[in-house]
Amino acid sequence: MAIVLGPNRYGKAEVRLVRVTRITATEHELCDLNVSVSLSGDLADTHLRGDNAHVIPTDTMRSVVYAFAQDEPLPAIEAFGLRLARHFVDAYDPIDTARVRVLEYPWIRIPGARGPHPHAWTRAAGSRYAGVLHGPAGTEVCSGLADVSVLKSTGSEFHGFLTDRYTTLAPTRDRVLATSVYACWRHRRDEDGASIDWDASFDGTRDTLLRTFAETHSLSLQQTLYAMGEAVLTEREGLVEVRLELPNRHHVPVDPSPFGGHNAGEVYQVTDRPYGLIEGTVLRDDAAPALADLPWR
Structure with a gap:
C-alpha cells in the first residue's frame, strides 16, 4: 500500500484592513475589508521533505494585500480580488492556482447638522462578498x-x-x-x-x-x-x-x-x-x- 500526498493549499486568512481615501483634509471615503488568500501548485516538497524553496511566506501574502490596497481609489472588491489572484499566479512560478476571498463591511456616514458627516461613520448591517479562482482551467468570479x-x-x-x-x-x-x-x-x-x-x-x-x-x-x-x-x-x-x-x-x-x-x-x-x-x-x-x-x- 502506498501513501501519497493529496490535494493541498495554504495561504493567509482574514487579512483585515481599512482604506481611508482622503479626498480633502476633512472629506474622506472609507473601505473596510477582510481578505483571505489561498495558493496551490508545485508544493509537494515542503510537505514531503520540508524543503521550502517553493513556499511564499504567508507574511508575504499579507504584505501584497496591504500594498495593493494603496490603489486610489480602491476598486470594487471583485476587481481587487482578480488583481490579487493574477499577481500570485504570475509572480511566483511554483504557484498555478490562487483563490481569493474578500468581505467588505459597509459603513454609512453619520448624519450631521449640515448633512452626512464627511469623515464619521456608523457600521451598517450585513457585508458584501467576492470570491475569485484563477488557475490553469480559467478564471471565475462569484459575488x-x-x-x-x-x-x-x-x-x-x-x-x-x-x-x-x-x-x-x-x-x-x-x-x-x-x-x-x-x-x-x-x-x-x-x-x-x-x-x-x-x-x-x-x-x-x-x-x-x-x-x-x-x-x-x-x-x-x-x-x-x-x-x-x-x-x-x-x-x-x-x-x-x-x-x-x-x-x-x-x-x-x-x-x-x-x-x-x-x-x-x-x-x-x-x-x-x-x-x-x-x-x-x-x-x-x-x-x-x-x-x-x-x-x-
Whole structure:
C-alpha cells in the first residue's frame, strides 16, 4: 500500500484592513475589508521533505494585500480580488492556482447638522462578498452578500408537511418569516473582467433578492429561496448560478393565557437556536459547471 500526498493549499486568512481615501483634509471615503488568500501548485516538497524553496511566506501574502490596497481609489472588491489572484499566479512560478476571498463591511456616514458627516461613520448591517479562482482551467468570479437580516410580518404560510408521532409543529396559514440572507452568485466567465460593472451588478442583484423575498407569498422558505434565485437569473443575463443559505429565524407566538392575556398575533418569542437551515442552488440548465474549489462563502 502506498501513501501519497493529496490535494493541498495554504495561504493567509482574514487579512483585515481599512482604506481611508482622503479626498480633502476633512472629506474622506472609507473601505473596510477582510481578505483571505489561498495558493496551490508545485508544493509537494515542503510537505514531503520540508524543503521550502517553493513556499511564499504567508507574511508575504499579507504584505501584497496591504500594498495593493494603496490603489486610489480602491476598486470594487471583485476587481481587487482578480488583481490579487493574477499577481500570485504570475509572480511566483511554483504557484498555478490562487483563490481569493474578500468581505467588505459597509459603513454609512453619520448624519450631521449640515448633512452626512464627511469623515464619521456608523457600521451598517450585513457585508458584501467576492470570491475569485484563477488557475490553469480559467478564471471565475462569484459575488455575494452575507448576514442581511430580512423579515415579513405576514404573507407566509407553512402547512401540508409530513407528520408522524414525533411531530409537534402546528400548521399555520399566517406566520412571521425571518431569515439572514447568505447569497453567492456566479458570473459568466470573463477572463478580463473589465467589461463588468461590479458595483452595479451587486446593487441590482441584492435589490432583486430582497424585493423577491418581500413580494413572494411564501408557502415554505424553500419556495421563497427558489423564487429569489429564479428572479435574479431572469433579470441578470450575466449571472449563471445563485447559491442561497437561509436560516429560519423562528418567531414563536407567545401564549399569554396562563396569566389571563390574549395574543392576536402581536407578541413573539424570538429563538436563535436550534433553527431550520434552508440551502439551495438555482442555475441555468446550460451553464458550464463551476471550476473546482470556487471559494464560495
